[in-house]
Amino acid sequence: MIHTSPLPDIELPRSELSEFVLADAETRGEHPALVDGTTGRVIDYATLRGLVDRVARALAGAGLRAGDVVAxxxxxxxxxxxxxxxxxxAGATVTTVNALYTPGELIGQLADSGASLLVTISHFLPALASVDLPAGLREVLVLDQAPGYRSLLDLPADPDQPLPTVDPAEDIALLPYSSGTTGTAKGVRLTHSNLTAAIAQMVSAMPIGPEHRVLAVLPFSHVYGFATMMGMGLRAGATIVVLPRFDLEQFLRTIAEQRITVALIAPPIALALAKHPLVDQYDLSSLWRVLSAASPLDPDISALVHRRIGVPVVQAYGMTESSSGCHVPPGETVPPAGSVGVLLPQTECRLVSTATGADVGVGEVGELVVRGPQVMKGYLNRPEETAATLDAEGWLRTGDIGRVDADGWFYIVDRVKELIKYKGYQVAPAELEAVLVGHPQIADAAVVGVPGADGEEVPKAFVVRQPGADGLDDRQVMDFVAERVAPYKKVRAVEFIQTVPRSIAGKILRRELRDAATA
Structure with missing residues (x-):
């Protein structure tokens, strides 16, 4: 059975990404577009449009060509x-890199994406000096100032510099990296049409406009932040108040001082809003809407937040491969507890039995398979993995198990995929296993997600020691991994075992390990 959206169809854009998002910037003039939540710096809409145009011409004049990749x-x-x-x-593809990545992880994405230009900040430059940058990377630019590096804003620009014409349906605007349903991170090819469709769908379904002040604390490098905060927020004419990272006290103070009306969060922030004593010290009365996404939110936590701050916490659902959104709570509705909302306009969904592959009915659980104009073009240079995720008819396997009720509300109840969702970030077990077996005293290893002390899923490593390595302890294992991966990927628990259970084909039997860990 194909489920369709109850929301009316919209006119789908057919333009380059920045032209669509900033189409009304000139008429909005001095209305604040972006506010630095730490310094108070303001960039209004007219200035933002002018900066984008000038820097685009500067980049083109500096040799950036259509189809090049900018990290x-x-x-x-x-x-x-x-x-x-x-x-x-300027016609380039942007690949956003997680700011928590180690230099080694950054180098991997730069090489895989074929990036020719890297834009970063001066604070990250010392770490880059310790590694060899890929040969194809022509230059490193900074957003601020640093001796020996050109600043993005200081590049000379010729106002008559021509800019290329973009084919919205074919040209790749964004190349974020996602682990998809299985495996290590892959470049997700999102066209201009994919992203503008996703943004237009969300603008039509969510009542955000120039009167709203949206707090952007979740990373722009994640498709949720890129498409929803940067994309939807600016297209709708809202003021985006930007924070560099999540710090609870700063988060609460910014809501109070900046009179934030819309907070886009992930479940760990909801947990803090529900339980941390600091919350009672700040005036959060300006809040009108709190939207949680990136991973499932416990309905009980949502209810606790609502009771405490008087604002309903609603959930949305999507994935990198769908340019962020598939399901949202429409308008000012408050969905049933645990629901992630309804399908966005022009989005279709099926629920498929993981046992038989047949569609299941209303109220039954199955894997969500979605189709719509926001669904990716495919993975970069991975035709087999693309074919396993996206079929010839445009149906995208999400790897998530869900159900739909008789009123069209969707719920996410489980995951098919082996990925661990730690505080909204994707952690691929295979990547951590590859790091672990690189330790000279580790013979074999497997990683699964288990409930942590706060109920959040955390990565746990099951480790087989090499003969004679009895002195290897859990702290040494965790430190070894922590030195080689981003902080959110760290192993949080270790158990030593005699052998890793595997199938005849050699596949790790993760369910056995997970069941044993939670028994």
């Missing part, structure tokens, strides 16, 4: 959208 490796700043939209306007 942006930075925390949230008010200049992050300038870098991304200017590169897009």
């Amino acid at each position: 942006v490796y930075a925390p949230n700043t008010v200049l992050y959208p300038v870098a991304c939209y200017a590169a897009s306007r």
